[in-house]
Amino acid sequence: MNILMIGAHPDDCDLRCSGLAALYARDGHRVKFLSMCDGSGGHHVMNRNEIAARRWGETQEAAKVIGIEYDVWNVADCEIVCDLPTRARLVNYIRRFQPDVIFCHRTNDYHADHRASGLLVQDASYLLIVPNYCPETPAMKKMPVILFFYDSFKNPPFVPDLVIGIDEVVEDKFRMIDKHVSQVYEWLPYTGGTLGEVPADPAARFEWLHGDKVTADTTDEEVLKKKGYSRRFALAAALYRDKLIERYGEEKGRRIRFAEAYAVSEYGSQLTAESAARLFPY
Ligand SMILES: [Zn+2]
Numbered sequence: 001m002n003i004l005m006i007g008a009h010p011d012d013c014d015l016r017c018s019g020l021a022a023l024y025a026r027d028g029h030r031v032k033f034l035s036m037c038d039g040s041g042g043h044h045v046m047n048r049n050e051i052a053a054r055r056w057g058e059t060q061e062a063a064k065v066i067g068i069e070y071d072v073w074n075v076a077d078c079e080i081v082c083d084l085p086t087r088a089r090l091v092n093y094i095r096r097f098q099p100d101v102i103f104c105h106r107t108n109d110y111h112a113d114h115r116a117s118g119l120l121v122q123d124a125s126y127l128l129i130v131p132n133y134c135p136e137t138p139a140m141k142k143m144p145v146i147l148f149f150y151d152s153f154k155n156p157p158f159v160p161d162l163v164i165g166i167d168e169v170v171e172d173k174f175r176m177i178d179k180h181v182s183q184v185y186e187w188l189p190y191t192g193g194t195l196g197e198v199p200a201d202p203a204a205r206f207e208w209l210h211g212d213k214v215t216a217d218t219t220d221e222e223v224l225k226k227k228g229y230s231r232r233f234a235l236a237a238a239l240y241r242d243k244l245i246e247r248y249g250e251e252k253g254r255r256i257r258f259a260e261a262y263a264v265s266e267y268g269s270q271l272t273a274e275s276a277a278r279l280f281p282y
Helices: 012-026 048-066 084-097 112-127 167-179 181-192 202-210 220-225 229-239 241-248 250-255 273-279
Strands: 002-007 030-035 069-072 101-104 145-149 162-165 259-264
Touching: 002 012, 002 084, 002 112, 012 030, 012 048, 012 101, 012 145, 012 162, 012 167, 012 259, 030 048, 048 069, 048 167, 048 181, 084 112, 101 112, 112 145, 162 229, 162 241, 167 181, 167 202, 167 229, 181 202, 202 229, 220 229, 229 241, 229 259, 241 250
Parallel strands: 002 030, 002 101, 030 069, 101 145
Antiparallel strands: 145 259, 162 259
């Protein structure tokens, strides 16, 4: 299968869906991440050109961890908009890759780039099969299934259709995020006021990246009180435990610590029991 995961910035897919990406890649499917913006806004010391080049390099290092492709568009950070040229660019891009499934942001996320990139995917969805739109690239025969990444925004609430356990690949996810050095060890701690806490030694900072430990014995209520990326990746398992039990059975469903949750967009192909089992065999 061809799996296309679209985020606004060069770390969004890593943070939100790289566990599932690692499972697909492990099984030989072709996975591509796209960052619609170049990430050039995200630094407090480096200028736009310097940080864009560095962040592109970080995406390529992250992609190598699980053996996927990672594209970054030449759109300035904080400047992706839903205009006609960008819609056409996206339709052509998606048609060339012929994905079975597309993942993207919801359109009520806090960041304008996240909202715009999610809306661009929704706006592109039906046009993928319209031959007279962007005739330079052959139209697809069928719309892909489109899924939204989990986010914590409440209005409207996120309602998951699919919750996938990622315990077996969660360290791959950490290793991918570890490659985004300029973000997770520099810019985000800078904006969060925790830059002074980041260890200089790579092994120590990788440990720091994990944050508070989450084990099989951590209760769901305890997960919610913890800090750091372990907590973040455990959140979907904690919030949607019932979905995990439904999917994996009582025993395994209760043991899963890390999960990713997804909601189906109404604008792509709709899931049937057969297509859900085929597209998400995890
Ligand atoms: Zn982002």
